Amino acid sequence: MVTVKICGLRDPDMVAFAAREGADWIGFNFVPQSPRYVTPEAAATLMLRLGKAVPVALMADPDDALVMQIARLGFPVLQLHGQETPERAKEIKSLTGRDIWKAFGVRERSDLGQIGTFPDIDGLLVDAKAPDGAAFGGGHGQAFDWSILKGWSAPKPWLLAGGLTPDNVAEALRQTGAPGVDVSSGVERIRGLKDRELVRAFIRAAKGRPDQP
Numbered sequence: 001m002v003t004v005k006i007c008g009l010r011d012p013d014m015v016a017f018a019a020r021e022g023a024d025w026i027g028f029n030f031v032p033q034s035p036r037y038v039t040p041e042a043a044a045t046l047m048l049r050l051g052k053a054v055p056v057a058l059m060a061d062p063d064d065a066l067v068m069q070i071a072r073l074g075f076p077v078l079q080l081h082g083q084e085t086p087e088r089a090k091e092i093k094s095l096t097g098r099d100i101w102k103a104f105g106v107r108e109r110s111d112l113g114q115i116g117t118f119p120d121i122d123g124l125l126v127d128a129k130a131p132d133g134a135a136f137g138g139g140h141g142q143a144f145d146w147s148i149l150k151g152w153s154a155p156k157p158w159l160l161a162g163g164l165t166p167d168n169v170a171e172a173l174r175q176t177g178a179p180g181v182d183v184s185s186g187v188e189r190i191r192g193l194k195d196r197e198l199v200r201a202f203i204r205a206a207k208g209r210p211d212q213p
């Protein structure tokens with residue numbers, strides 16, 4: 001079964017709703033410039049509503065103090081979404097003992113080359129490259145050309161991300177064979193605010209049960 005990560009939740013009831021609807025992972029965003037940012041204190045409250053969903057902490061170029069603070073909250077997975085080097089990813093892994101997922105922004109086939117230089121990560125996201133001039137590297141609601149993944153085999157467990165929506169996720173999965181998907185903007189009507197109907201539709205479309213009430 002395809003796994004689903006819903007990223008950038010800020011509201012406890014929405015966390016509980018996404019978990020009930022079958023989200024496998026729920027991402028909390030610790031990038032202060034993001035409209036989806038939550039403080040570590042707020043995340044601790046949100047984490048009380050996870051049900052069976054697994055929390056993922058999203059950070060961009062975090063310092064040691066932040067990674068330790070987040071790891072202490074109990075996150076089993078840290079998702080790195082900045083300019084972290086392979087060495088820094090390894091360092092964060094040893095410092096915290098947590099699984100490390102690294103997000104890679106891609107636009108063309110050659111962008112996939114960087115992935116092999118991160119031997120110590122536990123998983124990865126293949127995401128769209130941020131638009132030129134963007135202040136941060138993800139959550140822009142833009143898809144990349146999925147055909148660049150044709151014939152590529154991921155060295156680690158991976159999620160497809162970037163511009164996915166309830167309407168295109170089934171086709172994205174068909175074209176890429178991704179084992180899992182990650183979404184943020186595509187389940188929002190207002191930037192930064194998740195929408196229940198879209199969250200439900202996305203999870204059902206990704207898991208291949210779109211018509212169930």
Ligand SMILES: O=C(O)c1ccccc1NCC(=O)[C@H](O)[C@H](O)COP(=O)(O)O
Nearest residue numbers: 007034138139140141162163183184185
């Ligand atoms: O979502 C953000 O605001 C964000 C900010 C800074 C770094 C990363 C961010 N999001 C990372 C994610 O994992 C998103 O879910 C992923 O980029 C897909 O986003 P979208 O295209 O909006 O579905």
